[in-house]
Amino acid sequence: MSKQEISPSVIRRLPRYHRFLGELAAKGTVRISSKELSGQMGLTASQIRQDLNCFGGFGQQGYGYNVRALYDEIGQILGVAEHRRTILIGLGTMGRAIASHVSFPQCGCELIGLFDSNPFVAGRDLNGMPVHHTDTLAGFCHQEHPELAVICVPENAAPALAQKLAALGVRAFWNFSHGDLRIDDPDILIENVHLADSLLTLTYGLGHEAPVEPAP
Amino acid sequence: MSKQEISPSVIRRLPRYHRFLGELAAKGTVRISSKELSGQMGLTASQIRQDLNCFGGFGQQGYGYNVRALYDEIGQILGVAEHRRTILIGLGTMGRAIASHVSFPQCGCELIGLFDSNPFVAGRDLNGMPVHHTDTLAGFCHQEHPELAVICVPENAAPALAQKLAALGVRAFWNFSHGDLRIDDPDILIENVHLADSLLTLTYGLGHEAPVEPAP
DNA sequence: TAGATTGTTAATCGATTAACAATC
């Protein structure tokens, strides 16, 4: 129950557990054993039990886990029912795609503001939400106190923007600008997303096929 | 020089090294020590030297590493100069953003075809590239032999599509559909991108602030 | 009760860090 020190590796796996359990629940599966789940997720049963036990005994010997209850527990741990006040800055292709494609409410986030520095974009709408001009950011933050900012501006604008937002009270950054964000305050959370990094692992993988060499 | 067995953790760090070195090179930095680089990247110098030595001695004692040479070496290892024939299927918001926002050439990939199943989208253009109808996929693959497919279709359509493409010779999948892809062939590479998973780590982090408890 | 499956401890494995001799 108490939150001790959960290892980052475990935390990174939680959203995936949550997704799989959600799908099982949607399919009407009532109970599942760590063995069965391990088969579906491509993990070991041991690891699943180890992971879940970081947070407490959610299962029952001889039975397994109740899918719905486990789904809810993990959702609770992640905070999917929160309403983290979230803003998104930069409505280029990527910003628009993130705003439309990512389900913020399902991630415990409430999108309360969209911003762009282009006067032809600011003033318009996106999915029924008004887009504000970046110049109004400070005033907005003083009134609305967003905790989380999604950064979709060009690389050169990102560091200064993040610095400014941090000073305005934003405590977490989801960064899609090329180039890693770094803020010295250790209490500020930063998640740098680099899609190209992900693609490059495939490029690497394709380049090293069947490197079968004759034995020495 | 020979490619032995490089650990996945090292491979996942390579794109980031490549990015940082590219920026240093662009700034005109000629040489860098593992210590200096470690400071900039937030790693230990030890880890950097360990990582780079998986591939051979790129540095020079008493001097450090030549930025440009190291950048080129890592690019070489990743395969950034390749021309992996790549197709993208599904031109919803996300598909369009990926097509525009990700620099495929810089990742060693050549985008040779865009596909969508919506007849109002197929036949049109995206950034000067024609969008084909998904029905023409088989014929296209027989002629053009794409190796890599970017999957941006809805979750329910993704598994069947991937299966079909795998049968048509596609060897790597970059999957943006919600829900993990799994193909039993171990030679097929799959990179499942789940942006919501990344956002949820921030939600989790925000929810567990200052859990300072009184000492027992 | 017998069977199944967890929670949990112990063993293994891999990845990171530290240390230092080699060498530019």
Added chain:
DNA sequence: TAGATTGTTAATCGATTAACAATC
């Protein structure tokens, strides 16, 4: 040469897997 910094080995740390007693 002296100083710096690598390449590389050894030590540490953390994460995964295996095993099994507890228990539903």
